[in-house]
Amino acid sequence: MGDPDPEGTGRVTGSRAEAVLDRDGLDALVRALRRHGRTVIGPTVRDGAIVLDELDSAAALPYGWGVELEAGRYRVRRRDDGAAFAHSAGPQSWKSFLHPERVRQWSADRRPGGELTVREERPEPVSYAFLGVRPCDLRAIRILDRVMSGGRYKDPAYLSRRTGAFLIAVECTEPGATCFCVSMGTGPAADAGYDLALTEVLDDDGHRFLCRSGSEEGAAVLADLPGRAADDATRTAAADGVREAAERMGRSMPPVDLRTLMRDTLEADRWDDVTARCLSCGNCTMVCPTCFCTTTEDVTDLTGDHAERWRRWDSCYDLDFSLLHGGPVRATPRSRYRQWLTHKLGTWHDQFDSSGCVGCGRCIVWCPTGIDLTEEAHALHQEATRPVNAP
Structure with missing residues (x-):
């Protein structure tokens, strides 16, 4: 699943695995990815917003933070629990890393004798791991794959960042007031396009994450993490949280073509x-x-x-x-x-x-x-x- 899917099929192949992780397991996931040379990008609190940035550890995730959204309004707020992913889309998207705002394409220098040297700019190789990709943003990445690499002319700069990226989805259990992914058929459940998918559960049985793989690489990573076998109670709580989120969507589109x-x-x-x-x-x-x-x-x-x-x-x-x-x-x-x-x-x-x-x-x-x-x-x-x- 790390490679681009320019046709947008979202096909998942390879092994599937499922486990329950706690906060230590989530931190082990970040450490494992960094140990394998990945640059881990995920949500964190900075400058009055939940933004995407490089993570040194899972401790940098926005535990206990949520957001208040409305048209023309965004505020972070403290939550009564320690949820890490109970917030909706912030000001950035993963496009900022795959298709950056400003990129130098080439530079040229003229020597005193008039000789001209032109150098093509080649992006530094980077191996990304995106932690916390919402299902709507999973679809957005697939759309960008189609736009940037699915046609006759492919963008090499995009491909250099996108190819091999490890995608860790997080299903939505608390939609924002401006979310309408149900209308667009893009969430709140993650159905395809990920290496690992997390669903956060907080209840009387504790704070945990149901984690399932969607690729062979994802299954291999999950197999090395400290966790326990998935149980029916956690599966049910995770499914109920996603279903209830779909029923509490903040916005909708008219039910027409x-x-x-x-x-x-x-x-x-x-x-x-x-x-x-x-x-x-x-x-x-x-x-x-x-x-x-x-x-x-x-x-x-x-x-x-x-x-x-x-x-x-x-x-x-x-x-x-x-x-x-x-x-x-x-x-x-x-x-x-x-x-x-x-x-x-x-x-x-x-x-x-x-x-x-x-x-x-x-x-x-x-x-x-x-x-x-x-x-x-x-x-x-x-x-x-x-x-x-x-x-």
Whole structure:
């Protein structure tokens, strides 16, 4: 499961194993991964948020921390228990490591005699282990695999980071107020695409993690960890927690074909309403785990003897994103917001055979004006189904 799955099949092959780990077992997992040369990335508390960072040990996980989410609002809060994964998506996604925000592509130097030397930038080899990947983000990684390595042109920088990455999923038992993965069919259970999957359980029998493997490598790692055989009580508690999370999802999409809805509402009045609030800041594209657009920028020193080309994230909200010789194709906030939402929920299918949205809710939380794409989808559906003579 470490290698990219560009077709998005999520097939799991190889051995399966199951065990129950406690906190010491989770720490042993991190130690084992680091001992094998892995850079372990996982959630931790920093700067008033739960962020993704390199972990030296499982002790750095956000034990006892949760989050309060709403449109345009994010706060960390102390919990009454010691849960490590009772929080929903933070401001970062795993895209930040697989498809970084800014990457140098090449540099060039001109010697005093005029000789020009160009050096291609090759990323340092890294062996990642991602701990705490939510099911929605598992799907997002599969979508990025399809975008970045599934077509005729493959991104070598992406492949260098993605190939061999060890993925440890964590099933959701406490959804955030802005989560809607059930509507998108991406969670809260982890069904495929992982090496190991954890479900956190806290009850009268203690704090523990049901751990199951999804690959031969995952089974081999699990076999070396201090744990005990999975028992029916833990399996039942884990399954109940995931099922209850699905029933307590904070948001939902209208129960219609979103691709058709986007196609048939291009001239809806609702676009004017939402774009009266939109700042065209691009926050939603920056935090989205599947938005992948980039641009290039060339920089030079004052002498002109050294130059570099960098690739950086770009956003369809940028006025220059669609700039042609006669001006930008999408010159208004209305056209840019409509482009983003109809692509994400609709025409993404035409390009990549799936939706571009995984229901993580990040774009809702990190929109400074609190625009909620689920609310907009419902409003578009209501307008589309309103009787002709209705006010």
